[in-house]
Amino acid sequence: MQYLSNILFVAILVLGIGFFAKNVSKLRRNILLGKDVDVSDDTQKRWRNMVRIALGQSKMVVRPIAGFLHVIVYVGFIIINIEVLEIIIDGIFGIHRIFAGLGPIYDFLIASFEILALLVIVSVVVFWTRRNIIKLKRFFKPEMSGWPKKDGNLILYIEFVLMILFLTMNAADLSLQELGAEHYEQAGSFPVSQYISNWFSGMDISSLIFLERTAWWLHIVGILFFLNYLYYSKHLHILLAFPNTYYGKLGPKGKFRNLEAVTKEVKLMMDPEADPFSAPAEDVDADEPSKFGASDVMDLSWVQLLNAYTCTECGRCTSECPANQTGKKLSPRKIMMDTRTAWKK
């Protein structure tokens, strides 16, 4: 029976990670369908940008309240991976809390996970309220109906449920530790779930084990579901923020890259000495101008496709867009969303 649950766990893990890997390779293929572009310059600066923006979340802290809440959710997401690692090792080998031997470090880790889990719950409630009660204008543009609207809420529900399961699992575990149940040795510090465990007083050991195991299984299956859900969601940015910031523009903000053919034409027009008809006929053929702008996704570079996949649909570009502000249909966010949809086959 013991081995049966290990085998089931490994099967679910392989299935979850395998499906995710398949979608990642599809994603990679889609992005590489874009036109080639050279981004091999100044790798040091690129690494620095990635660490500062994606890892350090520097853009988030520009807006203090939303930034603080995002940082919490983000740090929670990073740190919780240590806990996921423990669950995976426990699940594969059929043991309980493999890292418990770390003693005070383990107590500290579990306590930080719990505090972060609580903060994530608070942040998720604030984000949900912002979307559904305060109804921030930028979340209610025409392109945000249907799936994009559902997606924004769905991820909040998933995060909420995952955190509740985590705290329930710990609360039941703490109750079992206090009752001296077999395999549930004293380990961890539970600053949040100790209050939940009060609700379980009076439950017998087998009911508590059932509760703890159910929360444990649902938590890890939920995490694997979350991982696979990312591919279908705007929340791909959780993963793509890293390559996207690495391959970002290094030059000054807003600087345009001039098209060589157009620059040449303008110079020719501005030069009173120039005689446009003096060029030999073969040169005219060689100077056939490249396509100006992009009329379809095929005209975009792979970095631009990566940008589209990383868009969080926050709508800040659209709400700042002067054309959109005058009531025109132009929405930079919609362009990003349509680019992504076009390639996500």
Ligand code: SF4
């Ligand atoms: S492209 Fe626009 S909607 Fe997408 S993340 Fe950037 S600002 Fe937000």
